[in-house]
Amino acid sequence: MTSQANPFPALGIPGAGKGVDQICFVVPDIEASMRYWASVLGVGPFFHLRRSATRNLFFKGERTAVVSSTALAQAGGVQVEFIQLLNDVPSAYRDVLPHGLGSLHHVGRFVEDYQDTKRRLMDGGLELVQEGDAGPTINFCYLGRTGGSEPLLELIEIPGLRSFFDLISAAARDWDGVEAIREVTPNL
Numbered sequence: 001m002t003s004q005a006n007p008f009p010a011l012g013i014p015g016a017g018k019g020v021d022q023i024c025f026v027v028p029d030i031e032a033s034m035r036y037w038a039s040v041l042g043v044g045p046f047f048h049l050r051r052s053a054t055r056n057l058f059f060k061g062e063r064t065a066v067v068s069s070t071a072l073a074q075a076g077g078v079q080v081e082f083i084q085l086l087n088d089v090p091s092a093y094r095d096v097l098p099h100g101l102g103s104l105h106h107v108g109r110f111v112e113d114y115q116d117t118k119r120r121l122m123d124g125g126l127e128l129v130q131e132g133d134a135g136p137t138i139n140f141c142y143l144g145r146t147g148g149s150e151p152l153l154e155l156i157e158i159p160g161l162r163s164f165f166d167l168i169s170a171a172a173r174d175w176d177g178v179e180a181i182r183e184v185t186p187n188l
Contacts, residue, residue: 002142022079022108022156026093028101030084031181036159037073038180043080045171046073046181049185052083053186057132066091067110070099071181074164079165092130094144096152105140106152110165114139114157126153135160 027033030048038044052070057063067086072079083105085093097105111117122128123142129152131141137160142152160163170184 001036001056003030019108020078021110022081022106022154023104024081024106024154026083026097026104026105028084030082031072033082034071034073034181037126038177041075042177043172044073044074044177046071046082046169046182047171047184048181049184049186051086052136053134055134056134057091057130059095059130062090064089064091066093068093072168074169079168081108092152096129096144104151106154108154108156109158110158110161112158114155116142118155121153121155170172 024032034046034048038046041083048069050069052066052068054066054068057066065087066089069084069086071082074080081132083093085091086095094107097103109117118128118141125145126143127146129142129144131139133139137157139157140154142154144150144152
């Protein structure tokens with residue numbers, strides 16, 4: 001068995017070796033997932049966007065119109081994300097689930113230099129699966145290997161999301177178990 005080198009250190013990407021910033025699960029029932037993680041695992045509070053802020057989404061180079069719901073919470077040093085699809089169109093959320101619905105879908109890295117990091121990882125052999133934005137300074141993409149059984153790698157352009165993600169992290173540090181689900185409307 002051959003081992004794959006970690007593309008972050010190999011490509012000189014800042015933050016190499018620090019692990020992941022986010023883990024994401026595509027789930028069939030986002031509210032049940034939030035309740036379970038909050039009440040059983042003690043993770044919360046969850047910030048729930050009934051309709052995700054994603055725009056300009058391309059899956060395998062073709063425009064797609066995913067409608068989804070998203071929830072975010074902080075679990076120690078890692079952000080937890082749930083995505084529930086609300087329509088059935090081609091996307092990485094629907095078509096790239098190597099271990100089935102509810103399993104780990106992707107791990108995310110918050111990056112300062114989105115375009116350069118994406119280019120370096122693609123030059124290193126990863127393929128662009130899906131790319132989109134949630135506004136002019138909030139880009140993201142999913143990278144992976146054809147036929148790979150590993151979760152996708154999401155690059156998340158952090159400068160435009162830093163204050164929102166800091167809010168989520170602070171809420172988790174001070175969370176007393178009350179108000180486990182907090183509805184939010186994207187203001188991006």
